[in-house]
Amino acid sequence: MKIDLLIQHGRLIDPASAVDEIADVWIHDGRIAGTGCFSGKAKRTIDARGMIVCPGLIDMHVHLREPGQEWKEDIASGSKAAVAGGVTRVCCMPNTQPCLDHAGVLAQLAARNQAVGLVHLHPIAAVSKGLKGTELTEMRELAAAGAVAFSDDGKPIWHAGVMRKALEYASSFGFLVIQHAEEPTLTAGGAINEGWVSTQMGVPGMPAEGEDSIIARDIMLTRLTDARYHVAHISTAGAVAQVRAAQQQGLKVSAEAAPHHFALTEEEVLGYRSDAKMSPPLRTEADRQAVIEGLRDGTIAVIATDHAPHHEDDKRCGLECAAFGIVGLETMLPVSLMLVREKVLSLSELIAKMTVNPARLLNLAAGRLAKGDIADVCVFDPDEQWTLDRNRLYSKSRNTPWHGKTMQGRVRHTITAGKLVFSLPEAS
């Protein structure tokens, strides 16, 4: 019998099983059929010599814009961007139109994703109906329809009383609540980080305390409710310190960091560059170092992109008016590899933050390469240098601060459920 697909001679890194060795991976019927030394015949073979072979990446923070804003992104284009970035599981945020606050919308998303067929789609449903922050969604029904966590991302759950109830209700069923930590009365009108850069530019700023104060409150509420609480796109030194302290006290508090928050600082917006505008904003070098330290010591278990596509029209209107957000799916892996080059993390630790760690947080049987697992695989060259051209992104949107920058590390092949869904075109 011939197996479906053989990935030969690569360096297999599977953090879940602590494997890091040169080995073959073979796939049959959509599942991992074995790892080690393959002898037999395969219908298709990928030569992965010099490459890393790891579980398909999981991005637990993506804005796919469908339904409602398909001119920015849709499931088809977002999936193509995902697999080009080695991502096989996409957790999409609920701030669509209509928003993901009803099981019917989740069913529609699942059907659309099945038709596209490139990635596994795991919706994060709204905490509050209409993302209004006043009444809770039907979390149990949404979970049954596929929701893996709950968030009002894009907006904070601001009202302390509602947040308490959300944490209590969600944790009654083991659900994770993800907070976009922002105190709107401190950040109102702000476009960038508040500090020396905003002072020089005369642009309204958003202080770090806008993020820290909500997290401080939420940690108290997490203690009160014995809930599971996750900080999205953590960006400040103060926030990292609070999450670390909460974890040391045994609270079920976790956090994710976006590549831009550990790779870039607020100085990126000098010259009024709207492609470096997002929320939370790029912070100071001290904040960036604190996020890196949080990744190093494990306080921050997950790297996620906050992939936020926007049309040129929403970005090309001056810094203060421009929409918040950048695309990230296609740059997550190469940008994050800087942590390995700078010896912050081992390659295995880095991959864990984009595979098994988010899988555990979201209770997904994924992010690993053991025999019998669904065959989601990423094959990448950790050394290849290439120049990012925003006009060649698979995403519909081009809002990236890395246009023209040299990337190191490049995805060569992506396999979702045993199907080869992406191969880097020759000579690109």
Place this chain on the structure above:
Amino acid sequence: MKHLFGIAELSAERIRHLLSISASMQGINRRSIKKAPALRGKTVINLFFENSTRTRTSFEIAGKRLSADVINISASTSATKKGESLLDTGQTLAAMQPHALVIRHSLAGCCHFLADFLPHTSIINAGDGAHEHPTQVLTDLLTIEQALGTTITGKVMTMVGDIAHSRVARSHLLAAQKLGYHIRLVAPKTLLPVQVERFGCSVSHDFDEAIEGSDIVYMLRVQNERLASACCFPSVREYHETYGLHRQRLARAGDHCLVMHPGPMNRGVEIATDVADSLQSRVLEQVENGVAVRMAVLTECIMHRDAAAAEAAENEDEDDED
């Protein structure tokens, strides 16, 4: 100098050069026939998205006295679409081939933003949000140096009021670093941007203390209703008491101290009428000198553009001969 975005882009030498051209323009403004041919055949568009009387009129008179064709446009903006309409309006006007666009807009960085899309037009900043207002500061410098009869280097300017929202303040803070004068900022913390001391200025919350030893007291306009409702201060009454310039307070600085204000003044709020109209006040000289400074700026930007175009044409001719 193709554009004037702000003081940030100017060297000390360039500032000195602009001031000396400005001084030479002052003569034209005092003649009975106030017309010179320097910008004949040139088109200047004043594109103002915010209300302005003095700056717009000043640019208009400056252009006209140099024989440029000056067109004034007052565009209103809704808050949500303001960036979009800025680009569309800018591109539309640039398509009519003006030599210079003079822009005022509530968006900080509007000149940097537009210049990326309008490669053939000189862009002159007439005030961008809370960022910069370079021609105001050049005007102030000309006024101060002529009033003192010496350069501003080493002098002390005490600047009082809404620093946080002031483009004049930022431009002065940059100019002070380049020309070597010292700025003491005076305001409650609610009206100071964070880390402002990194401009090299000193910061005080006590006007009475800070005004002593000042060569110039520079009062900024306070938009009292907006700031009071944003909790920046409790009342006009308390503001005037604490940070207003009145006669007794000015006496602490002495008779030599110049009083300045970029206008329009709120009498009885940041400045008392008797001080505004006193002999120490240089407010009207600031307005007068504004015309000369804007004549200099228009000339420098447009002539640079002409020189660059002539050079390009010459190179083209050479190509033809080959």
